[in-house]
Each structure stands twice: as structure tokens, then as C-alpha cells.
Amino acid sequence: MQIRKPTGVRLERKKEASLLNWNLKRPLPPEKISIPLSLASLPCVRAGDAVQAGQMIAKPEGPKGVSVHAGIAGVVEKTGILENGRNREISAIGIRRQGEPKTVPAPDPRKGWEGIDSEELLKIFRNSGLVMTNPGEEPVHVKIQRHVSARSVIINGCEPEPYLTCEQVLIMSHPVEVLRGAEILRKACGAARIVFAFEDTNLETIELIKSKIYFLKWEQAEVRTVPAIYPQGLESTLLQAWSRGKEDEAVVFPASTAFAAYEAVALQKPFYERVVTVGGECVVEPRSLWLPLGVSFQDAIRACKGVMREPEKVLMGGPMAGAEKKTGESFVTAGTSAILALPKEVVKKGKEEPCIRCGLCVDHCPVSLSPATITLAAEQKEFGIAGAWDAADCIECGNCAYICPSNRPMLELIHLAKGHMRQVAAHG
Amino acid sequence: MVDLKTSSGQTISPYIHSQNSLSRRYGRQTLALIPLFLAACLTGHAEVLRTLLISLVSGVAFDFLSAKIFGKKERLQTGEIVFMASVFSLLLPSRCPSELVVLGMFLAVVGARELFGGTGACPFHPLLLSRVFLQICFPGVMVEPALFAGESSVWTFAALLLSAGIFFDSKQGRWETPLLFMAACFFCEALFGGEATPLMFFSGVLFTAFFLLADPSGMPLTKKGAAFFVLGAALLSSRLDPGGFSIASAGYAVLFMNLLTPWLDAGFKPAPYRAKNLIQATYPYEH
Ligand code: SF4
Ligand code: SF4
Numbered sequence: 001m002q003i004r005k006p007t008g009v010r011l012e013r014k015k016e017a018s019l020l021n022w023n024l025k026r027p028l029p030p031e032k033i034s035i036p037l038s039l040a041s042l043p044c045v046r047a048g049d050a051v052q053a054g055q056m057i058a059k060p061e062g063p064k065g066v067s068v069h070a071g072i073a074g075v076v077e078k079t080g081i082l083e084n085g086r087n088r089e090i091s092a093i094g095i096r097r098q099g100e101p102k103t104v105p106a107p108d109p110r111k112g113w114e115g116i117d118s119e120e121l122l123k124i125f126r127n128s129g130l131v132m133t134n135p136g137e138e139p140v141h142v143k144i145q146r147h148v149s150a151r152s153v154i155i156n157g158c159e160p161e162p163y164l165t166c167e168q169v170l171i172m173s174h175p176v177e178v179l180r181g182a183e184i185l186r187k188a189c190g191a192a193r194i195v196f197a198f199e200d201t202n203l204e205t206i207e208l209i210k211s212k213i214y215f216l217k218w219e220q221a222e223v224r225t226v227p228a229i230y231p232q233g234l235e236s237t238l239l240q241a242w243s244r245g246k247e248d249e250a251v252v253f254p255a256s257t258a259f260a261a262y263e264a265v266a267l268q269k270p271f272y273e274r275v276v277t278v279g280g281e282c283v284v285e286p287r288s289l290w291l292p293l294g295v296s297f298q299d300a301i302r303a304c305k306g307v308m309r310e311p312e313k314v315l316m317g318g319p320m321a322g323a324e325k326k327t328g329e330s331f332v333t334a335g336t337s338a339i340l341a342l343p344k345e346v347v348k349k350g351k352e353e354p355c356i357r358c359g360l361c362v363d364h365c366p367v368s369l370s371p372a373t374i375t376l377a378a379e380q381k382e383f384g385i386a387g388a389w390d391a392a393d394c395i396e397c398g399n400c401a402y403i404c405p406s407n408r409p410m411l412e413l414i415h416l417a418k419g420h421m422r423q424v425a426a427h428g
Numbered sequence: 429m430v431d432l433k434t435s436s437g438q439t440i441s442p443y444i445h446s447q448n449s450l451s452r453r454y455g456r457q458t459l460a461l462i463p464l465f466l467a468a469c470l471t472g473h474a475e476v477l478r479t480l481l482i483s484l485v486s487g488v489a490f491d492f493l494s495a496k497i498f499g500k501k502e503r504l505q506t507g508e509i510v511f512m513a514s515v516f517s518l519l520l521p522s523r524c525p526s527e528l529v530v531l532g533m534f535l536a537v538v539g540a541r542e543l544f545g546g547t548g549a550c551p552f553h554p555l556l557l558s559r560v561f562l563q564i565c566f567p568g569v570m571v572e573p574a575l576f577a578g579e580s581s582v583w584t585f586a587a588l589l590l591s592a593g594i595f596f597d598s599k600q601g602r603w604e605t606p607l608l609f610m611a612a613c614f615f616c617e618a619l620f621g622g623e624a625t626p627l628m629f630f631s632g633v634l635f636t637a638f639f640l641l642a643d644p645s646g647m648p649l650t651k652k653g654a655a656f657f658v659l660g661a662a663l664l665s666s667r668l669d670p671g672g673f674s675i676a677s678a679g680y681a682v683l684f685m686n687l688l689t690p691w692l693d694a695g696f697k698p699a700p701y702r703a704k705n706l707i708q709a710t711y712p713y714e715h
Contacts, residue, residue: 009446162444240701319443347443353450353506356548359602359649360448368698372649393700398442405448406548411440 006241007366008229009399011320013201014162018279021287024173026273027303028101029053029072033294034092034331040065040139043093049076050098053292054105054270057093060126066139067129069270071292074098092331095294107267121188121265128264129271133256134235135317135335140257144189147251152193154242154252155182157205158226158233161318164338166275167255169288171205174259175212179221181258184265186220189251194221196255197238199228230320231366231397240367276332278304282311282341297327297339311341312348319347320398353406361400361410367393371400375413383424386417394418454507456598457642460591461514464575464635467587473522473574480517482529487513490537498542508547512536515639516555519675522574528566532558548645552686556640556679563676572674576632585631592638601644605654606637612662613637613673623671636665636678646686653689653696661685 037043041058042065051057051070058068077094116124122141124130130140155178159167171178182194196213198206206223213221226232226241235252242250253261256275263269272293279286284305291300297314301307315322316336325339332339361371369390377385394414401410468476487509495502503509516532539561540554541547550557563570575584596603613633641647641658648654664681665673 011444313439313443315443319441321441322443323441324439324443342443349445350449354547354549356450356453356645357647357649358453358644359647359651359654362649362698363602363651365698367701369700370649370693370698373693389697390700396441402442402444403446403448405446405450405453407445407449411442415440 006227006229006232006237007364007368008160008227008232008237008397009364009403010228011160011162011230011402013228014279015159015165015168018163018165018277018286018288019169021285022169022172024169024275024288024290026290029097029292030295030299030303032074032077032094032096032296033071033292034094034296035068035071035294036092036331036333037068038066038137041068043091045076045093047076047078050074051076051095052105054272056127056129056270057095064139064142065126066131066141067127067270068093069129069272070095071272071294072097072101092294107263107269110266110268113266116187116265118188118190121184124265125188125261128269130257130260130264131271131334133254133260133274133334133337137333137335140185140253140261141188143251143253144185147189150189150191150249150251152195152250153182153186153189153191154195154197154238154250155185155255155258156233156235156238156252157196157198157202157209157255158238159318159337160199160228160230160233161320161322161338163279163286163340164277164318165279166277166288166337168202168205169277170259170275171255172208175208177262178255178259179209179212179216179218180266181260181262182221182253182255183218184261185253185258188261191251192220194218195242195250196221196223197233197252198223198225199233200225201228231395231399234395234397236395237366271334274332274334274336276300276336277338277340279338280311280315280340280342281346282307282309282343284308291332293332293334295332297325297330297332300332300339301327301341307341309343312344312346313342315340315342320402321396350407352408355404355406355408358405360403360405364399364403366397366399367395369394371410371414374417375400375408375410378413378417378420383417383420386414387421391417392421450506450508453600454511456600457595457639458507458511458514460594460598461511461518461639463587463590463594464518464584465514467584468518468575471575471581471583475522476517476575479520479522479524479529480514482526483513483517483520483533484510486530486533487516487537490534494538494542498546500542500546503547506547509537512555516558518575518635518639519555519559519573521569521571525569528562528569532562535561551646551689553640553643553646553679553682555643556682559675560679560683563679570676572676576628576635576675582627585627585634588631588634592634595638595642601642602651602654604651605641605647605658608655609637609641609658609662610634612659613666616663616666617672620666621672628671629673632673632675632678636675636682640678640682646682646689648689648692648696650693650696650698653692656692656696657685657689660688 042061043058045057053073055070074095074097077096125141132138186194260271276291277288314327316325373389374386374391491509535558536554540550540557544550661681665678669677
């Protein structure tokens with residue numbers, strides 16, 4: 001049951017190009033990978049050690065810790081520093097492939113996995129390196145522990161951003177595995193229901209999942225849709241639409257996290273690779289494909305036959321809420337849903353003009369803010385006013401900046417206001 | 429001005445933008461006015477073209493001058509001045525003396541707009557502020573514009589309908605605003621009655637709804653606030669003019685409602701959706 005009318009903008013979807021190459025392939029392992037380590041992991045290999053694909057290279061540190069696994073077989077080259085998905089420097093383990101590339105190890109099915117209890121499941125998640133496959137990259141067991149009272153598990157198959165198809169391709173290729181993963185997550189959370197969320201335009205996927213639910217005779221599962229407008233389908237908007245204001249009662253997992261949970265529990269496969277959409281007009285053969293965590297953006301784009309021409313911007317994630325990256329220095333992490341190489345024509349922005357108070361940003365804000373008021377206040381350094389107009393509630397979806405006819409730097413100004421408010425909160 | 433780069437020197441999202449732009453907006457709105465000018469020529473009001481020329485030239489000149497004086501850039505590229513001049517020429521009586529046209533454009537461009545801080549910053553509708561000022565100072569000259577007064581013809585009305593249709597189709601504004609204004613005006617007319625002929629009434633209401641309320645500066649930001657604004661403007665316009673409606677009464681009504689805009693904005697402040705961990709849940713890329 002929806003409690004608020006969904007708000008957003010209808011974007012050009014641009015998904016066809018990467019859906020042409022429908023089958024999910026695994027390119028040959030790259031020469032080298034650099035796997036970022038969070039503070040919650042402690043390296044357990046040294047430079048010069050030989051490792052196998054899937055081998056643990058960092059142990060979980062503390063209750064919120066999670067293990068890290070090698071994405072390719074090779075030799076540990078160095079544990080160093082790299083820039084992670086959030087433009088921060090963090091430590092990383094480098095692995096250089098040795099000898100001929102090997103195929104991924106065969107799965108080792110776990111007997112009786114269907115009977116494993118919740119506590120044991122959380123342990124498996126922790127030791128399999130399972131983290132959320134969204135930009136938050138929160139360890140799955142930590143997320144579940146934060147939602148002990150959840151009554152519904154929402155499996156998110158929506159991709160409201162243009163170009164992105166990784167979830168859709170994964171669900172279409174492995175629907176039963178995603179369903180079983182969803183059931184594992186439901187059990188781990190102790191929830192009663194599973195809700196599969198899709199965009200209403202994604203008819204094939206909806207039908208496929210509905211038919212599988214029907215044949216599995218699952219009464220605890222249902223499929224719901226959201227309108228295919230951005231940002232409907234993001235975790236926050238799903239909670240907003242369906243939780244009746246009781247967010248604690250629902251917990252959202254991307255469909256790819258459900259798939260990874262299935263692999264970890266049923267096949268004893270640690271989480272060391274994910275499906276990533278490599279796309280954008282500049283890429284020769286845009287597609288969604290399996291990539292080991294830690295592969296560089298350059299190698300990922302090379303696996304799709306490189307670029308036709310120099311991109312103006314390379315993005316991690318979608319064009320609405322992603323982050324600009326440098327190809328050679330950025331690496332695929334658990335939260336990397338897409339690598340996009342976009343040409344000048346696509347990313348060009350018009351000249352900035354003054355606000356004409358047209359109200360378009362207000363009409364399209366999914367959390368009902370007044371972005372014009374907040375940004376006009378931030379521009380005048382009136383951060384108190386920005387705060388009073390609820391700048392802190394902005395989910396940074398980018399709709400206001402997208403829609404503004406005056407091309408105003410809305411998110412920059414909102415960040416400025418939020419940064420100032422954080423400072424005030426910290427120092428009084 | 430704020431720093432548009434992140435600490436790592438990269439720009440921040442979103443990386444795509446809609447086709448919306450000010451030049452597109454003003455361009456389409458100006459285009460929508462063409463049938464009205466054609467109708468004016470066909471119905472013997474070709475003087476409006478002279479007024480248009482004077483207001484255009486003076487508008488561009490004042491814009492250029494004020495840009496130099498206030499150290500801003502000219503608004504010619506966005507087409508704002510062309511749109512302002514076009515609407516202003518239709519707001520003036522057909523045989524309006526040239527000096528008044530120039531004075532009016534000076535008041536609108538420099539007096540109302542630039543002195544308040546530029547485009548979008550003026551709390552009042554700049555053209556109506558200028559027109560009301562002229563009307564107070566030169567009541568004998570500033571009669572109702574011929575197109576919407578006694579000489580209003582079926583052709584003018586048909587052209588207005590066409591203009592409104594083009595405007596509507598260009599999707600350059602909230603569609604609810606003009607419709608609500610018209611509905612409210614018709615309701616007031618039905619309730620209070622008026623001396624204006626139906627053609628005069630309809631023409632004035634249509635022009636105000638689509639072309640005067642098309643300037644959102646000075647109007648509330650939210651849909652509810654804007655709805656309250658137009659309802660108030662419609663009621664006041666009908667009560668301020670014994671005929672039921674006139675461009676002059678609409679001018680006073682809109683300016684009065686402009687005064688209330690800050691209260692309407694605060695009163696209709698949208699209630700934000702608050703979810704726990706929302707920011708963490710959504711897109712925690714830190715820029
Ligand atoms: S969309 Fe842009 S111009 Fe329109 S009100 Fe918002 S900030 Fe101002
Ligand atoms: S104010 Fe925040 S939540 Fe609202 S549209 Fe802008 S970025 Fe999205």
C-alpha cells in the first residue's frame with residue numbers, strides 16, 4: 001500500500017545498448033586487481049603469498065567486521081593505499097595474476113543449507129565477505145542486526161538510473177537463485193514476508209519472478225511495482241512508499257545481494273565478484289558482466305572492447321547520483337553497479353543562470369523539500385534558513401539539479417549547507 | 429560563489445541535465461505571442477508593432493546599461509528581454525506615447541528588476557509594477573490595451589486561444605496555474621457579475637492567465653501556494669474592476685498577492701518525508 005504519491009522525473013532510460021549483449025559473461029581475469037579494505041578487515045596475507053580465487057585475504061575485525069576474499073588467483077603484490085569509491089584514501093591489497101588465467105573454482109554445494117538458522121547464517125555472511133551491493137557497502141550481517149524487528153524483506157530489482165542493467169540482467173539470468181537468496185535473507189532477518197520490487201516498465205522480469213513464485217508455491221512472497229521515474233526504486237523511496245512511515249519494519253536488499261547470499265550459503269562461494277554494467281555511449285560493446293572486486297575501471301572497459309572515443313567523464317554508478325572517477329586509479333568495489341564512459345554531448349551542462357522561482361525543483365523533489373529556498377539561502381550563507389527548510393532531509397538524488405532550467409548548482413549548495421550544519425552540530 | 433569541484437577536483441552529480449533552459453523557456457513563450465501580434469495587425473491595431481519595437485530597443489538598451497552599471501551579464505541570450513518587451517507592448521494602450529513606453533521599460537528592467545537584485549529576485553511582477561506606476565502617474569493616457577478592451581474582436585480572442593494553446597503545448601510552466609486562475613475568474617464573474625462584454629472578459633482573463641502569470645518571480649514556489657496566489661489574484665481582480673475584470677485590476681491584484689508571497693511560501697512549506705537512516709540508505713557517495 002502506497003502512502004505517498006511517488007514523485008520524480010522521467011529520464012531517458014538508455015538501457016537498450018547494454019541489454020543487447022544479454023548473456024552474462026565472465027571475462028578472463030585481469031593482470032592485476034587492487035582490493036580495498038575497510039577498517040573492519042585485518043589483512044591475513046603478506047606480499048609474495050600465493051592466493052587462490054576466493055581465498056580469504058583479510059579477516060573480519062570486531063563484530064561489525066567482514067572478511068575479504070581474493071578475486072583472482074595470483075601473488076599478493078603489495079598492501080597499499082588507493083582511492084575508494086568515496087574519494088577517500090584507504091588501504092588495499094594488490095594481487096597480480098600468475099601464469100595462465102584460470103577459470104573460477106567450481107561451486108561446492110553446502111549440504112542441508114536450507115535448515116541453517118539465523119545466527120549461523122549471519123556467521124556465514126560475515127565469513128563470506130558479504131556486503132551490500134549498493135554504494136553504502138554495509139556488511140550484510142550488520143544491516144540485518146540493525147533491523148531485528150523487520151517484518152518484511154524488500155528485494156530491490158529497480159534500477160531507476162539510466163544505463164544501469166546489472167540487476168535486471170542478473171535477475172533474468174538467475175531468477176531462482178535470486179529467489180532462494182531472498183528466502184535466505186528473510187530467514188536471517190526473521191521476517192515474515194518477501195516483497196520483490198520492480199519498475200512497472202520491467203514487464204518481463206515481473207512476469208518471470210511472478211511465475212517462479214507461483215511454481216515454488218511461496219505464499220510469503222509477492223511482487224510490487226513502482227513507477228519508472230527517478231528516483232523511485234531507490235532504497236529510501238521504497239521505504240517511503242511502502243513502509244507506512246515505519247521504516248524499521250522493512251529492510252531493503254538489492255537483488256544482487258540476495259544472489260550473493262545464495263552463493264555464500266548454498267554454494268559456499270565467498271563474495272569476490274559482482275555483476276557490473278559497463279556502458280555509456282563511448283564504450284564499444286556496452287554490457288553487464290561479471291567482474292572480480294578490485295579490477296580497475298580501465299580493465300573493465302577493456303573487457304567490453306574499450307572505447308570508441310575519449311570519454312568526457314567516467315562515472316562510478318549512474319549519471320544522476322554516481323561519482324566521477326579516473327579510469328586508471330579507480331577499482332570495482334562491492335557497491336560499483338556501473339562504470340559509465342560518457343561523451344561530451346551527454347554530460348554537457350548549460351550556463352548557470354539565476355533562479356527564476358519556477359518551482360520545478362519543488363514539484364520534483366521526492367522528499368517534498370523546497371530546494372530553491374534551501375539553495376538560495378545557502379548561496380547567501382544563511383545556513384540557519386537552509387536548516388529550517390529541512391536541508392538535512394535531502395537524499396541527494398539530484399532531481400532538482402537535473403530539472404532546473406537555470407542550471408543552478410543545487411547539490412553543491414545543498415552539500416555546502418549540510419556541511420555547515422554538520423559543523424555546527426559537532427562544535428555547537 | 430560556491431566551489432563547484434569536489435576536494436579531489438572532480439565535479440559532482442548529476443552528470444546529465446534536462447533540456448530545460450531559460451532561453452528555451454522564454455523562446456517558447458515569446459513564440460506563443462506571435463498569433464496575438466498577427467491578430468493585432470489584422471484587426472487594425474498595427475500600432476502595437478511600433479510599441480513592440482520601441483519597448484524592444486529600449487529594453488535591450490536598458491538591459492545593456494544596467495549590466496554595465498551593476499556588473500552583471502546582459503539577459504539578451506536568454507531571451508528574457510524579448511519576452512518582457514513583447515508582453516509589455518501588449519499591456520500598453522495602442523497609441524501609447526513613445527516616451528511612456530521607454531519610461532515603462534526603464535522601470536521594468538532597471539527599477540523593478542535590477543534594483544531588486546536581477547532576474548527572479550524582484551518580489552513584484554516587473555511589468556505590472558511598471559504598468560501600475562505609469563497608470564498612477566498618467567491615468568489619462570494609460571487606458572486598457574485595445575486588444576483586450578472595447579475593440580476586442582473574435583479574431584483577437586481566437587488568436588489568444590491559439591497563443592494559449594502554443595504556450596500550453598510548450599510545457600514551460602505549471603499547467604494548473606492558468607487553468608485555476610481562469611476557473612476562479614469565471615466563478616467570480618458568475619457570482620458577482622460585471623459590465624464587461626464576454627469577449628473583453630475572456631480576452632483579459634486568458635492573457636493574464638497565460639502570459640502575466642507565466643512570470644513565476646514573485647509567486648510562491650509550491651503548487652499549493654501558487655494556487656492560493658491565483659485564487660486571491662482572481663478574486664481581487666474581479667472586485668477591483670466594476671467591469672468584472674481588466675488588465676489594470678489584474679495588475680493591482682497580482683502586485684498585492686506578490687506582497688503576500690513570503691507568507692504563502694512559509695504557510696505552504698512542504699512537509700518533508702523523514703526516514704531514519706535515509707541518507708545512509710540511499711546514495712552515500714561522499715563528494
Ligand atoms: S528549478 Fe531552478 S529556477 Fe526553478 S525554482 Fe528551482 S532553483 Fe529556481
Ligand atoms: S533537494 Fe535533495 S532530495 Fe530534493 S530533489 Fe534536490 S537532491 Fe533530491
